[in-house]
Amino acid sequence: MQNLLDWNDLEIALAIAEAGSLSGAAVLLGKQQPTVSSRLSQLEQRLSTQLFVRTRNGAQLTKKGTEVVALAKQMQSAALEIERVAHASNALDEGTIRFHCSDGLATYWIAPLLEQFFAIYPKIQLELDTGANPPSVNSNDADIMIQFDPAKEMDAVAIPLGWLHYVPFTTAKYLNTYGRPSDLIDILKFRHLKLRNHQHQKDNWANNLSSMDTLISHVLTTNNSAVYVEAVRGGAGIMLAPSFIAIDIPDLVYLDYGVTTPIQFWLVFNRELGALAKNKSFIEWVKGIFSPVQHPCFQKNFVPPSAFSDVETLRPSDLQKFVPAPSEQPGIKTTR
Numbered sequence: 001m002q003n004l005l006d007w008n009d010l011e012i013a014l015a016i017a018e019a020g021s022l023s024g025a026a027v028l029l030g031k032q033q034p035t036v037s038s039r040l041s042q043l044e045q046r047l048s049t050q051l052f053v054r055t056r057n058g059a060q061l062t063k064k065g066t067e068v069v070a071l072a073k074q075m076q077s078a079a080l081e082i083e084r085v086a087h088a089s090n091a092l093d094e095g096t097i098r099f100h101c102s103d104g105l106a107t108y109w110i111a112p113l114l115e116q117f118f119a120i121y122p123k124i125q126l127e128l129d130t131g132a133n134p135p136s137v138n139s140n141d142a143d144i145m146i147q148f149d150p151a152k153e154m155d156a157v158a159i160p161l162g163w164l165h166y167v168p169f170t171t172a173k174y175l176n177t178y179g180r181p182s183d184l185i186d187i188l189k190f191r192h193l194k195l196r197n198h199q200h201q202k203d204n205w206a207n208n209l210s211s212m213d214t215l216i217s218h219v220l221t222t223n224n225s226a227v228y229v230e231a232v233r234g235g236a237g238i239m240l241a242p243s244f245i246a247i248d249i250p251d252l253v254y255l256d257y258g259v260t261t262p263i264q265f266w267l268v269f270n271r272e273l274g275a276l277a278k279n280k281s282f283i284e285w286v287k288g289i290f291s292p293v294q295h296p297c298f299q300k301n302f303v304p305p306s307a308f309s310d311v312e313t314l315r316p317s318d319l320q321k322f323v324p325a326p327s328e329q330p331g332i333k334t335t336r
Contacts, residue, residue, distance in 0.1 A: 016052060146265055
C-alpha cells in the first residue's frame, strides 16, 4: 500500500509557514527554491487541496493549510517525543550527537580539543558535519549547530557564543621571498587567497577591507579551509583568517596593518532536544571552549594575536628592520 504522505513534504510545508515564503523556506532547509516549490506541489496534489496562496509578498496559508500545518506540528512534536523515549537514556551522558559547524572552526579549533570531551564523556558519539548548507535543528539532520546568523527556527534556542576577528596572515617564507608590504595600499600588490565562506555578515566588514576585496586579484579561491590555510603555510600568499588560528599555527605572521573584521556567531539547538543530558553536556562543553574569558580571541573587542599566541607580528613601522625588497635583491623575482 502506498503511503499517502511523505514527512519530508510536510516538513517543507512547515518551513514555508515559518518563513512566509518559498525562498525563505529554501534558506531554512538548505535547498533550492525550485525543489521547495516542486515538493509543495506534490503535497498539495496528494492532499487534493491548496495549502498556500502565492502572492508577491510571499506565501499565505489557506484555511485548510492552517489546519494541515497545525497537525504537522503535532506530528513533529510526537516524533521528537518518540525519539526521546526510544533512546531510554535521557538522564545519561551517552548516545549520538549530530553537530554542524563550519569546516574552519571544526578543523582548527574544535577538532584539536575533542580528546578532552571524549575523555569526560566516553559513551557519547559525535557526528560532526561541516557541509556548506546549514541543516535544520528541528529535523533529524542536526541536534546542535554553530551559525553566523542570529535568525533561528521556531522551537530553537540561539545563544551568542562569541566573535571571530578576521585579520591578515602570511608566512615568513612568503615575506622573505617577495618582500614586505610598506602599507595597506601596498598589500594590494601582493598575492592573496580567498575563502568563499568569508561572506558572513558583510555589513560588519571594515570599509577599507570591503574596498580591498574588490581591488585584490586572488590567485586562489576555495571553499575548503584546510586547502586555504595550508596553501598559505606553503608560501602561496596572504589570507584573511580568524585570529584564533595563531594558537594552532604559531608559525604564521600576523600583518598588523589596521585591518580587522568582527563576525559574531551563535550556538543553536532545538529547545526540547537541548534538554537531553548528552546534548546539555555537549552544549556546556562548547560554551566552555569558546569562553571569551579563557580565550580572549573570542571577545567582542579585538585582542591582537600576539597577546594569546607566539605568532610573529609585522607592522609598517617595523620595515626598517627587515631585508631590502625583492627588487633590490639579485636572483629574486619581483612578481609578488
